[in-house]
Amino acid sequence: MGRRWRDGCGELVVHGGEPSVRVPLEIAGSYRARTKGLLGRDSIDGAILLSPANSVHTFRMRMPIDVAYLDRRLRVIAVRTMRPGLLGMPRLRARHVVEAAAGMMGEWGVREGTRLEVVVRAE
Numbered sequence: 001m002g003r004r005w006r007d008g009c010g011e012l013v014v015h016g017g018e019p020s021v022r023v024p025l026e027i028a029g030s031y032r033a034r035t036k037g038l039l040g041r042d043s044i045d046g047a048i049l050l051s052p053a054n055s056v057h058t059f060r061m062r063m064p065i066d067v068a069y070l071d072r073r074l075r076v077i078a079v080r081t082m083r084p085g086l087l088g089m090p091r092l093r094a095r096h097v098v099e100a101a102a103g104m105m106g107e108w109g110v111r112e113g114t115r116l117e118v119v120v121r122a123e
Contacts, residue, residue, distance in 0.1 A: 005029040005051050005120065012047050012098065013117040017109045023047055023100075025118065038065065038099055047100040049118060055090035056097055058082045064102035068110050069094040076114045079105050 005027045014021040024046030028034045034050045042062050050056065056067055061084040069077045069091040077091055081102050098116070100108075110116070 003051075005049065005118065007033045008120060010118055010120040012049070013119060014108045014110055015115045015117065021108045023108060025049055027051070027118070027120065038063075044099075044101055047098050047104070049096060049098050051096040053097040054092070054094035055088050056082070056099065057087045058084045059087070061085075066100050066102055066105040066110075068098040068100075068105055068116075070096040070098065070116060074116045074118065076110060076112055076116065078112060079110060 006029050008027050010025045010027055012023040012025040014023065026048040028037060028048055028050050034053060037050060038044060038048060039060050058065060064081060064083045066079060066081050067088060068079045071077055071093050072095045074096065077093055080088065082088060
């Protein structure tokens with residue numbers, strides 16, 4: 001399951017509720033895109049996937065964010081809310097990270113054990 005995504009757009013599908021929740025998704029698969037992430041933004045419409053990644057920081061961020069750590073099968077290992085200026089602890093089993101505005105993960109039903117799916121938009 002060593003999936004590698006290219007930078008681009010798509011949808012994050014949150015399975016577990018009926019119906020599944022579909023969220024606009026930015027994909028940051030390159031080193032440059034992962035490094036930039038949400039830095040310098042005041043908001044995000046949907047979420048951003050950082051892959052590969054097992055930790056994040058919120059230095060120089062302008063807003064608090066929700067962070068979901070995912071294993072290689074896109075199952076949520078942990079969800080944390082981080083205010084600006086923090087360094088998150090690396091998660092050993094995490095292979096991907098999803099970031100969104102604070103409070104959104106709860107609204108979408110993302111919690112530990114939730115299965116996610118990434119649908120890449122055709123270019």
